[in-house]
Amino acid sequence: MGIDPGQGTLPPTLADVAERAGVSRQTVSNAINNPSLLRADTLDRVRRAIVDLGYLPNRAARNLRTGTSRLVGLRVPPVPESTANSTMDRFVHALVEASGLAGYHVLLVADGYTEAADGTRMPDPIKGYDDLLRSTAVDAFVVTDTYLGNPQTTWLAERRAPFVAFGRPWDDPAARHAWVDVDGAAGTRLATEHLMDRGHQRVAWLGWPAGSRIGQDRRTGWERAMLARRCDTGGLAWTTEDSLEPARRVAATMLDVARPSAVVCASDTLAMAVLHVLAERGLRPGHDLAVVGFDDSATAQTVPPGLTSVRPPMDRAAVAVVDALRGLLGAEQFTPTGVLLTPTLSVRGSTVPS
Amino acid sequence: MGIDPGQGTLPPTLADVAERAGVSRQTVSNAINNPSLLRADTLDRVRRAIVDLGYLPNRAARNLRTGTSRLVGLRVPPVPESTANSTMDRFVHALVEASGLAGYHVLLVADGYTEAADGTRMPDPIKGYDDLLRSTAVDAFVVTDTYLGNPQTTWLAERRAPFVAFGRPWDDPAARHAWVDVDGAAGTRLATEHLMDRGHQRVAWLGWPAGSRIGQDRRTGWERAMLARRCDTGGLAWTTEDSLEPARRVAATMLDVARPSAVVCASDTLAMAVLHVLAERGLRPGHDLAVVGFDDSATAQTVPPGLTSVRPPMDRAAVAVVDALRGLLGAEQFTPTGVLLTPTLSVRGSTVPS
DNA sequence: ATGAAAGCGCTAACAC
DNA sequence: GTGTTAGCGCTTTCAT
Numbered sequence: 001m002g003i004d005p006g007q008g009t010l011p012p013t014l015a016d017v018a019e020r021a022g023v024s025r026q027t028v029s030n031a032i033n034n035p036s037l038l039r040a041d042t043l044d045r046v047r048r049a050i051v052d053l054g055y056l057p058n059r060a061a062r063n064l065r066t067g068t069s070r071l072v073g074l075r076v077p078p079v080p081e082s083t084a085n086s087t088m089d090r091f092v093h094a095l096v097e098a099s100g101l102a103g104y105h106v107l108l109v110a111d112g113y114t115e116a117a118d119g120t121r122m123p124d125p126i127k128g129y130d131d132l133l134r135s136t137a138v139d140a141f142v143v144t145d146t147y148l149g150n151p152q153t154t155w156l157a158e159r160r161a162p163f164v165a166f167g168r169p170w171d172d173p174a175a176r177h178a179w180v181d182v183d184g185a186a187g188t189r190l191a192t193e194h195l196m197d198r199g200h201q202r203v204a205w206l207g208w209p210a211g212s213r214i215g216q217d218r219r220t221g222w223e224r225a226m227l228a229r230r231c232d233t234g235g236l237a238w239t240t241e242d243s244l245e246p247a248r249r250v251a252a253t254m255l256d257v258a259r260p261s262a263v264v265c266a267s268d269t270l271a272m273a274v275l276h277v278l279a280e281r282g283l284r285p286g287h288d289l290a291v292v293g294f295d296d297s298a299t300a301q302t303v304p305p306g307l308t309s310v311r312p313p314m315d316r317a318a319v320a321v322v323d324a325l326r327g328l329l330g331a332e333q334f335t336p337t338g339v340l341l342t343p344t345l346s347v348r349g350s351t352v353p354s
Numbered sequence: 355m356g357i358d359p360g361q362g363t364l365p366p367t368l369a370d371v372a373e374r375a376g377v378s379r380q381t382v383s384n385a386i387n388n389p390s391l392l393r394a395d396t397l398d399r400v401r402r403a404i405v406d407l408g409y410l411p412n413r414a415a416r417n418l419r420t421g422t423s424r425l426v427g428l429r430v431p432p433v434p435e436s437t438a439n440s441t442m443d444r445f446v447h448a449l450v451e452a453s454g455l456a457g458y459h460v461l462l463v464a465d466g467y468t469e470a471a472d473g474t475r476m477p478d479p480i481k482g483y484d485d486l487l488r489s490t491a492v493d494a495f496v497v498t499d500t501y502l503g504n505p506q507t508t509w510l511a512e513r514r515a516p517f518v519a520f521g522r523p524w525d526d527p528a529a530r531h532a533w534v535d536v537d538g539a540a541g542t543r544l545a546t547e548h549l550m551d552r553g554h555q556r557v558a559w560l561g562w563p564a565g566s567r568i569g570q571d572r573r574t575g576w577e578r579a580m581l582a583r584r585c586d587t588g589g590l591a592w593t594t595e596d597s598l599e600p601a602r603r604v605a606a607t608m609l610d611v612a613r614p615s616a617v618v619c620a621s622d623t624l625a626m627a628v629l630h631v632l633a634e635r636g637l638r639p640g641h642d643l644a645v646v647g648f649d650d651s652a653t654a655q656t657v658p659p660g661l662t663s664v665r666p667p668m669d670r671a672a673v674a675v676v677d678a679l680r681g682l683l684g685a686e687q688f689t690p691t692g693v694l695l696t697p698t699l700s701v702r703g704s705t706v707p708s
Numbered sequence: 709a710t711g712a713a714a715g716c717g718c719t720a721a722c723a724c
Numbered sequence: 725g726t727g728t729t730a731g732c733g734c735t736t737t738c739a740t
Contacts (some may be wrong), residue, residue, distance in 0.1 A: 025735095058418070076450055089430075093431075244656055273655065279659060368718065379718085381726060418731095420719070712739075722730105
């Protein structure tokens with residue numbers, strides 16, 4: 001770190017570096033942005049001065065001049081309670097890491113608020129985006145909660161704002177924006193095959209209600225894997241909302257009626273609901289019933305005897321998102337594409353008792 | 355949002371608003387920053403023009419001019435695996451919310467990298483802070499992982515960089531910076547009293563090794579609560595690192611040797627280790643042994659039969675942090691203080707069987 | 709290969 | 725109350 005300007009001392013500017021190196025300000029600027037223009041010895045001298053002074057370009061000035069901020073906006077949705085934790089935090093960390101390497105920083109977007117007619121304030125994500133865009137605070141957005149069929153992607157697209165979605169444009173196959181997603185069907189297929197490999201024939205599905213496209217996708221993986229091995233799926237598919245209490249009741253009925261030897265779930269939360277029912281009945285996961293979740297949440301990793309779970313590759317997802325961002329914001333022509341990543345399976349005691 | 359500049363169309367500037375309102379640029383600036391200087395009708399006219407054009411001040415320009423960014427930096431530490439998820443994401447969300455209300459945005463800080471002599475790159479949080487500071491990208495930092503006795507706070511303090519710590523300056527009671535923390539002792543006292551109220555006499559402690567100040571703090575709460583009710587603590591305190599596997603072994607020994615009827619743990623991860631041992635032995639949490647965790651993680655909320663856990667008030671913590679930030683960055687003289695928040699107890703099946 | 713001039717959009721000081 | 729002037733620190737022509 002070396003130099004400590006401290007408070008009060010103003011950070012060095014281009015002019016300071018120039019004076020120290022005995023060149024003009026523009027030459028210093030070139031040394032930073034177009035080093036190839038400089039003669040080797042000049043470049044050396046300037047670089048030394050930069051290090052000596054601990055100089056770093058003032059972001060505001062650079063942003064103003066270039067019209068870019070090298071910031072990407074990311075909305076953080078509220079953390080739901082009583083849900084096996086989402087893997088959002090893993091994605092966020094990976095995104096920060098990957099963005100940093102590409103020279104971008106991640107700015108968290110707070111929801112804006114719109115005043116309703118009666119004066120109450122309603123949280124409004126779009127207003128959050130809009131404000132940032134209008135004030136040219138960010139260069140692009142990363143949108144994560146596309147599964148809600150939410151209007152944010154549509155709005156951003158209409159606004160011609162650069163963005164990358166983490167999640168497929170389910171409702172609009174003609175969508176032209178860049179996206180990255182995890183192949184849910186591949187994940188549940190992996191899970192189902194894992195169970196069938198261990199001898200299970202009656203593998204039930206506990207998923208979300210029909211409206212959810214993601215839920216449908218994940219169900220497909222289970223269904224195809226079952227049919228591929230000539231396993232009957234009749235009466236084995238059950239649905240409930242992604243919340244512990246309701247899911248518990250459905251899981252209990254499912255176990256009684258369908259009598260499966262294994263269950264693949266659309267989320268770790270649903271899998272936990274199944275574990276609750278087992279615990280109530282004095283049954284042991286992995287022995288009396290095999291259970292697989294989806295997300296590889298912290299809960300899956302720590303609940304006894306370990307919950308086997310489909311693990312979305314968040315680090316690769318973040319890298320793919322940043323790659324798309326680079327393309328989008330880069331100088332060259334860029335055709336947005338979709339990237340589908342295959343998850344892995346974290347095997348634990350709920351399917352392989354130790 | 356009404357107006358859609360679209361891409362290609364440049365966002366409106368002060369000059370555009372001024373022209374439309376028939377005033378000078380400076381008047382528009384005053385309308386935004388010093389509305390009291392304007393005559394009511396002029397203000398009205400300017401405001402209408404602002405709305406009509408969907409004008410928002412260009413952040414880069416404002417930042418350059420004022421020397422502030424209205425951004426606070428927050429480092430996101432890597433997400434540990436095989437640990438009951440931290441409550442970091444709850445804090446982050448609350449912080450974004452609270453900051454937004456105060457006119458600040460949260461910028462995530464990626465670790466910098468320092469090249470070692472042998473050319474390997476080591477992640478270096480301080481370099482991340484330093485770069486942001488040098489480039490005047492943020493006005494202040496929020497530092498969260500102070501419990502590591504980490505050098506970040508010391509470094510920031512020496513650098514005279516404004517920051518608020520979420521976590522006490524354990525190692526330096528003379529520290530002059532603003533901090534917000536959760537009273538761990540109060541939390542474990544709450545937990546212990548809850549257990550004693552339910553008739554438990556032999557309440558064991560499963561905590562972290564002696565080096566951890568936070569661990570020590572949390573242990574104090576258990577110890578004091580026990581002694582206050584004349585309960586012997588001899589042989590009841592056990593320690594292990596905050597990781598599932600090692601903790602499991604210690605927990606097993608602890609149950610055999612100390613024979614407690616209840617356990618208070620320094621974290622949800624440790625509590626999960628206890629639940630593992632119970633599961634292995636066919637014992638039921640809440641019936642055969644009462645268990646309390648700390649963090650109120652997603653895991654505590656979803657594991658059967660529900661893990662009673664101390665819940666740190668993240669929303670209040672975030673508000674307190676932003677309050678301190680305001681003071682720090684505000685015009686008036688501000689004396690940094692410490693704020694200690696009392697957690698609550700989320701009671702579930704692991705102490706109160708249903 | 710290096711330097712001079714211009715200006716990004718805004719706000720603070722001052723004049724009217 | 726409102727307008728004029730200057731300049732924050734940087735990059736981008738364009739000369740040299």
